[in-house]
Amino acid sequence: MREMIVAAVQMRSGVSVPANIAAMEDLVRQAAARGARYVQTPEMTGALVKDREALRKSLRPEAEDPVLRAASKLATDLGIYLHIGSTAVDAGNGMAGNRGVVFAPDGARLAGYDKIHMFDVDLDNGESWRESATYQSGDKAVTVDLDGALLGMGICYDVRFPHLFRDLALAGAEILTAPAAFTRQTGEAHWHVLQRARAIENGAFMVSAAQGGVHEDGRETYGHSMIVDPWGRVLAEMQGDEPGVIVAGLALDEVRAARSKIPNLKNARSYRLDKGLRTSMGEQVA
Template identity: 55%
Template structure:
């Protein structure tokens, strides 16, 4: 397996899909000019809109989506693997999904993934999110084969569910991904440790492009797009919340060496939990 250059594009998506597409495309072109052959954008590349009614007014079915059409042309033009972290699109039944796309250098969609885990939380300070009120969750994990590596596709909040990434690593993924729109609050607390933890426990690269800054709809995201090695080292990071990009070399052999040193995937065992749960419930 040969090494390749990966890039993360960091954005501050607003409410206008055409403007967001132009912002992403300009940064993708810059990353490609710097030698990146796999380029990833963040979650909600096409728009960030808090209102479901407003979102429905601005999105379309996948086959009609202007952003996806532009990105397919761009992947073909630049001859790159373009991983769109996610777009909000309408499913065939009219429900909204948070969908990732991996586009080949020929401009065709190689893999789709609908975000499985919905961000339904109440944070300190009154910040509250209910993704399940807007989006229909997916139910299938996905891997994608590039010429150099197999990688797992995930989105944002998925990073908090290690079994998803473990399953991808056991399925042969040497690279894991979690393009995101992490809130400022949760990003400050957990972004780096979650990225490094998923890398270390699966002896895999982790590549996560992010949204950053104060968005048009009023939300604030953390930024800090990051690429982590299978040993848990940060290979590259945009240490801010501004739009931009960064790159790092991905050598699949690094993952092979890490798995030889710490064979946790091989040592993993199935197990059952036992105990007197009824007695514990009575004591509580």
């Protein structure tokens, strides 16, 4: 049976990159000590900084980024696959890239993914976000091979776009990911159902490390890092928003089993939308 022990690291990143690196290293070492072969950290592992100008001044190209340099060394020291859920890097033209990077056990960079969908929303209670004002959207879906298991990369808000995860699953991904910094407001409403839905509809494992708690820049994130199996069962979850580690063993043959029982990936059909279609409310679909 094909198996892999994986871990999700929950953090409460602040504005100090060195402090966040130290926290990351401690938690990743805890995960490796518990047998994890693959360890994932949350979105914006390096720093959560609401001030756009302060963030822009701190940006470095990927090759010079201290978080990614530290991650490469840590992967080598521990002999693990280390997935930095994301950190902000200089994307050029004054914009940042919200970039996730996976490192091999020898420290080599295996893959990088720039978040495609920007969190441009207006929530209740006056909470408003415009990621597109700071971050340059990615335009490529990415998979990476981990000891024969294919992993599909996503970041946070991407989880609300099921076609991305469907494409990753159709490309063969058995493990899907959405490391996040979900707001408390949206997390309380949608986090669990979105994680389980992406796993169920694709017959894949879902691993999502999260930021949690009240951060130095004033934002509040939901936490509840999760690992879900292809049948939608929660294998591990952080019960709250405190920093910590969750670990689970993935029986990768369960992917094939789930997709055999409900072969919706194979059963999908193309169709057209009749522009004359009317809704139950009598409104014509444009």
